[in-house]
Amino acid sequence: MAAMTEFDRVVTDLLGQHDLRYTVGRRALVKVLRVADRPVTLPELLGLAGDLPQSSAYRNLALLEEAGVVRRLVHGGDHAHYELAESLTEHHHHLICNHCGRVTDMTLSPALEQTLDDSFGSIAEASGFVASSHVIDVYGLCSQCAN
Amino acid sequence: MAAMTEFDRVVTDLLGQHDLRYTVGRRALVKVLRVADRPVTLPELLGLAGDLPQSSAYRNLALLEEAGVVRRLVHGGDHAHYELAESLTEHHHHLICNHCGRVTDMTLSPALEQTLDDSFGSIAEASGFVASSHVIDVYGLCSQCAN
DNA sequence: TTGCTTGCAAATGATTTGCACTGCT
């Protein structure tokens, strides 16, 4: 196999830790997720990835998720959305359109993130809950749907 | 019918605005949601509500949601969770156990909520997105599962 | 060879819906 980018090396390693191979089909999925600048649904993924069998796509996304390469987002819509895991990107949140369901990324300032983690940690602690991560979804209308 | 509490009056009104009646079955669902101090799944709801047919429960929860009486939460687990809409309770967020899936409520200080809304609003605006509400989920381990 | 992968077809399971009947108003 030809030259491997640092990104591919990291993915290969994550997969290897779970006895999984970085096959052509998996590369195709990861590539689409990497190129798309937002979380995508499975139908979108299939459309963008050329010709992958649906069941293999589902199966590989599940494995990629276990290996920490992919993150699966569940909102109210018909399909889940998939994006690269934060270890491969950056901690961020989502803007979700109430009308068309499109999801786009949003990043908060490190200072605000710190404030939030501190708040969540202490509030959770009060009830014996051990907080480890947080997710923020902002709902509204995307530029397309807002008219 | 006998005396009606202020709460029931509000619910009746919300339903009435959608040409829906506040029937016995719907009262049973709302009562369980009100008594439970946390969002519950449909199976839990059926268990707590005595003997309601599953399909009617699903159907009525969907109608109650449309009428603004109930809110449906979707996370990764097998079942959605249901709680009373914020117009009947208070703006709050959720602590979600990674192990057992239990969801509990969490309230942030008004000052922090204000900071968040300001931040979300301006960040969203930069991409033409019109923000209208936000959801925050804190993941971790509940007191039961943390050992 | 051993064991991870794959594609197809079939299964799963939460949620939804068609329909005939009941009950408010």
Added chain:
DNA sequence: AGCAGTGCAAATCATTTGCAAGCAA
């Protein structure tokens, strides 16, 4: 009478899984 509500059974549909064949180490 007229329409909303209910329960049952059957349908939906995104997602998962069994299995037999393919491929890499």
